[in-house]
Amino acid sequence: MIIFLDYDGTLTPIVKEPDEAKIEADRKKFLEELSKKHRVVIVTGRSIESFKKVFGHVPDTIYVITSHGAKIYRDEKLLKEFLDLGLPDLTPLRERIKNIPGVFIEEKEGCFALHFRNFKGDESRVKGIFKEFVDSHPPKKVIEGKKVLEAVYSDVDKGKAVENFLRLVGWNGKEKVVYIGDDTTDLYALKKVRELGGLPVFVGKDKPPEAEFTLENVDQVYVFLSRLEKFAGYK
Numbered sequence: 001m002i003i004f005l006d007y008d009g010t011l012t013p014i015v016k017e018p019d020e021a022k023i024e025a026d027r028k029k030f031l032e033e034l035s036k037k038h039r040v041v042i043v044t045g046r047s048i049e050s051f052k053k054v055f056g057h058v059p060d061t062i063y064v065i066t067s068h069g070a071k072i073y074r075d076e077k078l079l080k081e082f083l084d085l086g087l088p089d090l091t092p093l094r095e096r097i098k099n100i101p102g103v104f105i106e107e108k109e110g111c112f113a114l115h116f117r118n119f120k121g122d123e124s125r126v127k128g129i130f131k132e133f134v135d136s137h138p139p140k141k142v143i144e145g146k147k148v149l150e151a152v153y154s155d156v157d158k159g160k161a162v163e164n165f166l167r168l169v170g171w172n173g174k175e176k177v178v179y180i181g182d183d184t185t186d187l188y189a190l191k192k193v194r195e196l197g198g199l200p201v202f203v204g205k206d207k208p209p210e211a212e213f214t215l216e217n218v219d220q221v222y223v224f225l226s227r228l229e230k231f232a233g234y235k
C-alpha cells in the first residue's frame with residue numbers, strides 16, 4: 001500500500017507558529033514502523049528545511065515531498081525536482097508587512113507563504129497586500145490555507161505530486177493508494193487519488209466532494225492508520 005500523508009493539521013495539530021508544530025516521538029516511531037510495511041510518503045507545503053525543523057531526522061524508509069510537490073526526497077536525499085520558476089524578489093512585499101505584527105513571509109522552494117494566524121485586525125488588509133503583490137508578480141497558483149496565503153510559482157500541486165511520485169516508483173495500478181489531508185492544498189491530491197481508485201480521506205468536520213470520508217482530528221488519523229488494513233480491507 002502507498003500511504004500519502006499531509007503534515008500540518010494531519011500528523012500534527014495546527015499551532016500558532018510553524019516551527020512549533022513538532023511531531024511527538026512516539027508518533028514518529030509509529031510512522032517509521034508503518035513505513036517498513038508500506039510506502040509512507042509525507043506530502044507537505046513546507047520546504048525540506050522547515051519540515052526537518054519540526055520532524056527531525058527523516059528515517060530512510062519515509063519519503064518526503066516538499067513545497068506542494070516541488071521536490072521528492074528519500075533518506076534525506078533529493079530524488080527528483082519539479083521546479084520551473086524561481087521566486088520573484090519579495091523585497092516589496094517584505095517592506096509592506098514589516099510593521100504589521102503577526103504577519104510574516106515563509107520562503108520555500110518555488111513558492112512562498114504569507115502567514116497571518118497571529119495578526120489581530122482586519123484580515124482583508126493582509127489579503128489586499130498579498131493580492132497587490134501577486135497581481136504584479138503572477139504565480140501559477142494561489143492557495144488560501146489555514147491562516148496563510150500561498151503563491152506557487154512552479155507548475156506543482158499535491159495532485160501532481162501524487163502522480164509524479166507514482167510514476168517515479170513505477171506504480172502498477174494495483175497497489176492500494178491512500179491519501180490523508182486536512183487543507184485546501186490537499187484537495188488536489190484527494191481528487192487525484194479518488195480518480196485513481198484509491199482512498200481519499202479528509203481531516204475535518206465537513207466532507208469535501210473530493211474525499212471518501214472524514215476523520216475528526218489528528219488523534220483520529222493515528223487511530224485510523226493503526227487499523228488501516230482492517231478498515232479498508234487493504235493488504
Ligand SMILES: O=P(O)(O)OC[C@H]1O[C@H](O[C@H]2O[C@H](CO)[C@@H](O)[C@H](O)[C@H]2O)[C@H](O)[C@@H](O)[C@@H]1O
Nearest residue numbers: 007008014015016017018021044045117146148
Ligand atoms: O501541507 P502541509 O504540511 O499541511 O503544510 C501546510 C502549511 O503548513 C504550515 O502552516 C500551517 O501550520 C502552522 C503550524 O501549525 C500554522 O501556524 C499556520 O497558520 C498554518 O497555515 C507551514 O508553515 C506552511 O508552509 C505550509 O504550507
